[in-house]
Amino acid sequence: MPKRTDIHKVLVIGSGPIIIGQACEFDYSGTQAIKALREEGVQVVLLNSNPATVMTDPEFADRTYIEPITVDVAEQIIDRERPDALLPTMGGQTALNLAKALAEQGILEKYGVRLIGASLNAINKAEDRQLFKAAMQKVGIPLPRSGYAHTLQEAKVVVRDIGFPAIIRPSFTLGGTGGGVAFNSDEFETICLQGLKASPVQTLLIEESVLGWKEYELEVVRDVADNVIVICSIENFDPMGVHTGDSITVAPAQTLTDKEYQRLRQAALAIIREIGVDTGGSNIQFGVNPADGRMVVIEMNPRVSRSSALASKATGYPIAKIAAKLALGYRLDELQNDITRDTPASFEPTLDYVVVKVPRFNFEKFPSANRTLTTTMRSVGEVMAIGRTFKEAYMKALRSMETNPLTFAPPELPSDPAERAEALREGVRVPRAERPAMLFQAFREGMTVEEAHSLSRIDPWFLRQLKDLVQEAATVAAVGGLPRLDDALLRHCKADGLSDRSLAQLLGSTEGDARAHRWERRIRPVYNRVDTCAAEFEAYTPYLYSSYDEEDEAPPTERPKVLILGSGPIRIGQGIEFDYACVHAAFALRAAGYETVMVNCNPETVSTDYDTSDRLYFEPLTLEDVVEIAAREKPMGAIVQFGGQTPLRLSVPLERAGLRILGTSPDAIDRAEDRERFSHLIEKLGLRQPENGVARSAEEAFRTAERIGYPVMVRPSYVLGGRAMEVVYDATSLERYMREAVAASPGHPVLIDRFLKDAIEVDLDLVADSTGDVLVGGVLEHIEEAGVHSGDAACTLPPHSLSPELVERMKDWAVALARELGVVGLMNVQYAIQGKSLYVLEVNPRASRTVPFISKATGVPLAKLAALCMVGKTLAELDPPRELELKHVCVKESVFPFARFSNVDVILGPEMKSTGEVMGLARDFPTAFAKTQAAAGVKLPTSGTVFISVKDDDKPAVVDLAKRLRALGFSLCATAGTHRYLTGKGIPNEEVRKVKEGRPHVVDKIVDGKVALVVNTTFGKQDIADSFSIRRESLMQGVPYYTTVQAARMGVGALEALARGRLPVLALQDYLKG
Amino acid sequence: MRGATLALADGMVFEGRSFGAPGERVGEVVFNTSMFGYQEILTDPSYVGQIVTMAAPEMGNVGTNALDQESARPHAVGMVVRSLSETPSNWRAEQSLDGYLQAAGVVGIAGLDTRRLVRHLRTHGAQMGVVSSEGHSAAALVERAQKAPGMEGRDLVSGISASAPYEFSEGMPEIFGTERPPLGRRFDVVAYDFGLKRAMLQLLVEAGCRVTVVPATTPAVEVLARKPHGVFLTNGPGDPAAVPGAEAAVSALLGRVPVFGICLGHQILARAVGGRTYKMKFGHRGANQPVKDLLTGRVEITAQNHGFAVDPDSLKGRAVVTHLNLNDGTVEGLDVPDGRAFSVQYHPESSPGPHDARHLFARFTRAMAR
DSSP, X not given: OOOOSSOSEEEEEOOOSOBTTBOTHHHHHHHHHHHHHHHTTOEEEEEXXXXXXXXXXXXXXXXXXXXXXXXXXXXXXXXXXXXXXXXXXXXXXXHHHHHHHHHHTTHHHHHTOEEOSSOHHHHHHHXXXXXXXXXHHHTXXXXXXXXXXXXXXXXXXXXXXXXXXXXXXXXXXXXXXXXXXXXXXXXXXXXXXXXXXXXXXXXXXXXXXXXTSEEEEEEEEEOTTOOEEEEEEEEESSOTTSOTTTSOEEESOSSOOHHHHHHHHHHHHHHHHHHTOOXXXXXXXXXXXXXTOOEEEEEEESSOOHHHHHHHHHHSOOHHHXXXXXXXXXXXXXXXXXXXXXXXXXXXXXXXXXXXXXXXXXXXXXXXXOOOOOSSOOOOEEEEEEESSHHHHHHHHHHHTTOGGGSSSOOOOOSSHHHHHHHHHHHHHSOOTTHHHHHHHHHHTTOOHHHHHHHHOOOHHHHHHHHHHHHHHHHHHHHOSGGGOOHHHHHHHHHTTOOHHHHHHHXXXXXXXXXXXXXXXXXXXXXXXXXXXXXXXXXOSOEEEEESSSOOOOOOOSSOEEEEEOOOSOBTTBOHHHHHHHHHHHHHHHHTTOEEEEEEOOTTSSTTSTTTSSEEEEOOOSHHHHHHHHHHHOOSEEEOSSSTHHHHTTHHHHHHTTOOBOXXXXXXXXXXXXXXXXXXXXXXXXXXXXXXXXXXXXXXXXXXXXXXXXXXXXXESSOSTTTTOEEEOSHHHHHHHHHHHHHHSTTOOEEEEEOOTTOEEEEEEEEEOTTSOEEEEEEEEEEEETTSOTTTSOXXXXXXXXXXXXXXXXXXXXXXHHHHHTOOEEEEEEEEEETTEEEEEEEEOSOOTTHHHHHHHHOOOHHXXXXXXXXXXXXXXXXXXXXXXXXXXXXXXXXOOGGGSTTOOOOOOXXXXXOEEEEEEESSHHHHHHHHHHHTTOOOOSSSEEEEEOOGGGHHHHHHHHHHHHHTTOEEEEOHHHHHHHHHTTOOOEEOXXXXXXXXXXXXXXXXXXXXXXXXXXXXXXXXHHTHHHHHHHHHHTOOEESSHHHHHXXXXXXXXXXXXXXXXXXXXXXHHO | OOEEEEEETTSOEEEEEEXXXXXXXXXXXXXXXXXXXXXXXXXXXXXXXXXXXXXXXXXXXXXXXXXXXXXXXOOOSEXXXXXXXXXXXXXXXXXXXXXXXXXXXXXXXXXXXXXXXXXXXXXXXXXXXXXXXXXXXXXXXXXXXXXXXXSTTOOOSTTTSOSSOEEEOOOOOOTTOOOOOOOOOOEEEEEEESSOOHHHHHHHHHTTEEEEEEETTOOHHHHHHTOOSEEEEOOOSSOGGGSTTHHHHHXXXXXXXXXXXXXXXXXXXXXXXXXXXXXEEEEEEEEEEEEEETTTOOEEEEEEEEEEEEEGGGSTTSSEEEEEETTTOOEEEEEEGGGTEEEESSBTTOSSSOOTTTTHHHHHHHHHHO
């Protein structure tokens, strides 16, 4: 069946901002899909609110709408663009939900738009629990036994069938409130009663517990002719009970006989057929009882997913690309396997290696949250590693994490033997981010595989591998020194994935010596190809991984080449923006005729797509792994400044190892990062920075703080994303901070800056070339005041309140800084403006988080220009547009994962907490800001009561806002101080109690749905603590809240914009035309 | 830990660790790319006289058990793996792979670069080799491999075929406790045993057949005397041209009863209508081979295990090619319209492998019902 002839224009929906559970894997799949569709001559219209994606680059789709992903916006786009079809399967749950709403509201029918990839019926059958259950019963696939109950009596009847343990899930409560696991009838009654109370519809779902069962996923693809293939099987290392996104996973499945695997495969085929996904990919999850092989289906996603991105990277089979082509009507056997070229896409990849994925967590940013992993996903990123064996892949994955304690360094444990044993048992039993380290330690201290299995329910096969690794480490340690390590053992250890660094630790040596010894013994890795076919056919794609096997399959070419180091696992503070920059470097350098060699270990990204670069090394970003690659590829140089801190911290050791660092020198980077050298730089140029000092002890800190004056901003040196950064208001707090900071990292100084109260913060990004020519890409004014991390602050381009003279001064300073540092490539400067004074807060001579946003706003591809400058091109040659006069304005807003972390305050501070960003473009700021709110999922109200409680400094400013809210028809309520102030200004408002003043108080009102919007600003620790529950409850109830008066002002402007009518949409290409 | 050596006739030598039985075995070195089902592969009689290399690296993970046997014992003489699990983990595991091979006298070698070996075989072709744990010099082993007779023209079937007819009546084992309707018994089928896998017979039984297995050398008259509704030609090892009497017997059956052949049975059917078979460079051994049904256009993912194939140009209209391998265009299925016979090169019974083609057993019963 050839391609359909009735589809000329397709609307693709992206997944919006990066949030936990929906990260850059959808940029990867969407980018692939758009490329695949355009290859077929189909015009692509894209809707995605996330400016940090590669897919939203103006040259990717024919028409790009960086607009909120809402029904209203989508309808306007459909009306303007008149696509023939909508492809809803590339943008995660967000896209699927939007497509469902558009279909159900008759909008698709109205405009004659067909859903391709997955029909409404298929989406409903997969997503609706009842329909899914019925569908599974029809094809005879068991689900966990379950039943609904409306009373305790009914519940008791249901549980008779199910047995204990049973899971009780009250219907329609947020985050599983009121539910739980019951192990006996007493517990069952208690939980049911509390659940019935919590459920607004008095309904409980009582479900068989499959906790501790083995968990598997199959990635399945089907074409219009009903050909179905399984791309990959994935086995979860962590058994059922931990979200698959939070589990360590392994591909292919390792502990199944063929009979068991084929049963899963048959079930998967039956499921995709019955659900009716007729062209595209699906992910199906199964639970298997390890005791008797009983199988249940857990769920099905009728779309590409995080797991399908992983499966694509694990096998070399590009699921999203193939799915997009299938949606156009191709059959699998009409499409080619890119990697083997001569064989068709209608086959099942087979692996002669093992793939391990390990999730990356950011719990340290949410210290009050419960760290036990559950069925709610909370990891923010992941790494993948490929090895010839499980051991090798597992060890490579752990070192890719950049969190060393996961390997052989012992975790912190009590010294008392009994307590220690108990802590170890708990560490093995309870799934937490640090369990891999606990497992190693437990085996080191003699725990048996049987005990570890009975505690953790992790399959003994995996545990045996870990125990073997521990024994191997002990063997190495017993050798007693690097020179005595024989070649056979060394080779064996390397083949099992032990890093030079681990070996050095075990042998009391250094990583450098371990490497030198290994090189001298000529024990070096070889590189194998990911070829989809276990070597049955020749592979043409240089998608490579290292091993310590015998044959190297991919000798480097003689072409001039550039090594690009990626950014590793996504984490808060080092997000998709850095992958975007690396991908742009690859694109630009490839177009300029260089061979591009990418190194990265993050399976979610565009950078690890095998056709982004000429050669892809799917390898850990550690010194050892990069040095080996550099030694064989012999690139003309490496780009380390685009991937964030991960590659940046390798720059000095890499340079020492003889690799040329392209662009800005590591020394210049150090000059900007090192506190003292930076101060000298500022002094030399006659610029200004906030008064500051360094303290190594509490006494020193007090002296410095006294000199500077409270409040002060404190932070440990050498941190990322504002980690552990705090505003400290008094000596008592400083004393506590110093105690904790010094305990956390003894020997490392604490940096103390004057906190610039009520200052405006600004980001500036520029590109400089080797002649000293500088292009200022853009100037972003933050909406929140200084003190809120720049990654969390909303901001505008161009600045919304700064004078042209000030902006010019900032540009001048930036140019001076770039020239003095000898920057070649990208540089970011952060400024603060307090009154009339301009301060330099930070200079980052590297890619910054704001680069993609500015490039989207202006159409100037800063990262590409920078990459070209780094290989010697000049701005004069490249001739980018300068001094653009934009007729539009852009606002960036951040999105936060607070709802997933119980008991965490939503207030913004110097430590970055956001996972992603959205962009709003419009002709005016209020409209652009309103778009960002809609895009970030903030549902701004059109009527109701606004609650206002602001610190004294903000009270004058809030008067105007209160008046405007009244004019929009809102009523107001306020806590005592604000109430008196507003009343004094003649603004009618109702007084409500603070929480500590007794009930009913403001939180009661929020819970009751009586508050439509919250404006709450605070000053000082006590104030913040007192109002915690206001903000937390607003978040949980979905009530929009603003915690700074600046954001509130923008919010009120947005309400006014909304009152003027629906938000207009325009394609990015139209904005950029001016 | 005892060392072991694998030497190929072309001089390539690999060193590894010994597992399974100690000793020395000569055989054709082939590779299989299945990720699951090593026990079924080892016990598939098609591997008689072969040393099988598993491309997937982790082997032995699920041990072995009585129900995953495709025949009474392993038929491969040697096994080559990258990484061997000493302790199996599976609810059905009864024995470790190591212990199982030791008991069965199969010589194993582990810890070598199996990908390199597979790439070598892919480039230079499957060839004779020796696996040894006896410490002989590599040169001596290479010489032994060079002197060993190849697969072409060797009768490997006679040694493993049933020695006398017997009834087969068991269905697929119910390992997961799923309830199934009782089996019907509507068709009498005679199955020529060229080296059969149990799953084929089990699926015939499931499809409603009473199966009588007969030796490979049974003349057609004896088969016809049993008045079967159909005749089934099983898989088996080696060169179809070397199976004594099989071509003549099948030729005499064509047109008299419906015939269904699998793998070696398919090749014998092709030869029975005058077709030619040839030795492939390295064959097809795995569970992911795409096969297109030219009639329906459907693609099935199939399990395969063969080193010989049917030359389509030799058929001259006496049989129609119905299925093609999408990877390399080789013949995967035949129809002999005048002879009421059909056959497939791949393994619809899978085991191990996908179940996509199991419907062919129903096609056979439909042919018999006509």
